[in-house]
Amino acid sequence: MPASGDTISVIIPLYNRAEEIGRAIASALRQSHAPHEIVVVDDCSSDGSAAAVAALRNPRIRLLRHERNRGAAAARNTGIAAATGDWIALLDSDDEWEPEKLARQLVALRGGPDAPAAASVTGYVIRDYRTGEERVFAPLAEDATLAALVWGCPLGVGSTLLARRAVFSEIGAFDADLPRLEDWEWLLRYLPTHRLDVVSDPLTIVHKASDPSRAQVFASLVRIRARHRDDWYRRSWIAGRKFDSTLLVEEAAAAHYAGATGRAATLALKAFAAYPLRPGLISLLARRSLGRRQKR
Numbered sequence: 001m002p003a004s005g006d007t008i009s010v011i012i013p014l015y016n017r018a019e020e021i022g023r024a025i026a027s028a029l030r031q032s033h034a035p036h037e038i039v040v041v042d043d044c045s046s047d048g049s050a051a052a053v054a055a056l057r058n059p060r061i062r063l064l065r066h067e068r069n070r071g072a073a074a075a076r077n078t079g080i081a082a083a084t085g086d087w088i089a090l091l092d093s094d095d096e097w098e099p100e101k102l103a104r105q106l107v108a109l110r111g112g113p114d115a116p117a118a119a120s121v122t123g124y125v126i127r128d129y130r131t132g133e134e135r136v137f138a139p140l141a142e143d144a145t146l147a148a149l150v151w152g153c154p155l156g157v158g159s160t161l162l163a164r165r166a167v168f169s170e171i172g173a174f175d176a177d178l179p180r181l182e183d184w185e186w187l188l189r190y191l192p193t194h195r196l197d198v199v200s201d202p203l204t205i206v207h208k209a210s211d212p213s214r215a216q217v218f219a220s221l222v223r224i225r226a227r228h229r230d231d232w233y234r235r236s237w238i239a240g241r242k243f244d245s246t247l248l249v250e251e252a253a254a255a256h257y258a259g260a261t262g263r264a265a266t267l268a269l270k271a272f273a274a275y276p277l278r279p280g281l282i283s284l285l286a287r288r289s290l291g292r293r294q295k296r
Helices: 021-029 049-054 072-082 101-111 165-171 182-190 214-235 237-257 261-274 281-289
Strands: 008-014 037-042 061-065 087-090 119-128 134-137 162-164 196-208
Touching: 008 021, 008 049, 008 072, 021 037, 021 049, 037 049, 037 072, 049 061, 061 072, 087 165, 101 119, 101 162, 101 196, 162 165, 165 182, 182 214, 214 237, 237 261
Parallel strands: 008 037, 008 087, 037 061, 119 196
Antiparallel strands: 087 162, 119 134, 119 162
């Protein structure tokens, strides 16, 4: 049994993933540090997802339901509000964990040389259903700082985050008005006052079957710009220009994936104008903005 103070609530937002949800739940149930509960929040699915969860008949699974579709951020918030564990672990309904994932994070959070962190992320593997490609992301400690997050968020928070439940009361919930990028926005509020621990090993498997909606990305960027841009400029003019560049890069990427290569090129050039020294910008211009589209 987990020691006092080490109970974990796994939160899984669910929308029309009847075929995948069993795999995600199974990976949570086989953790070497067994979760206290698995809270699945069905975001008004129409494909029998809730029935697939109920059919598992496991006493550690709690199934909640939204009466209308409200998005992943709202579903995570519902789960977090209902959770009873000391820690919150996020897992998307189509992803999965290696068996030692939660245990490794708890050990790192308890045994670090610095003051204990309130949250942790792990490395992960992206498996793209469309191409069969696998990409490994092994973040280092310097990748989980506010200075690094000005360039965007590659940390896979939706399936790698383990955080003290109390920190959500302090920092606030995920922004339910963001259809995308809600994990990045939450970290922009978390990192000014808290440390984020990193377990670099790829202990999470992210399954990818589609690219983000351009409209959803654009709507999210508008809101993130309004909420955070002034904070970056207060830190420094250079920090503000970096942030402006990142917003433009995110929009350019969404346009690229939607096939709007001309618009992507224009946005990437604006990102260059905002901050010409952006790391990797030249390769980004070549890869995304000059029309080299990934096969679907």
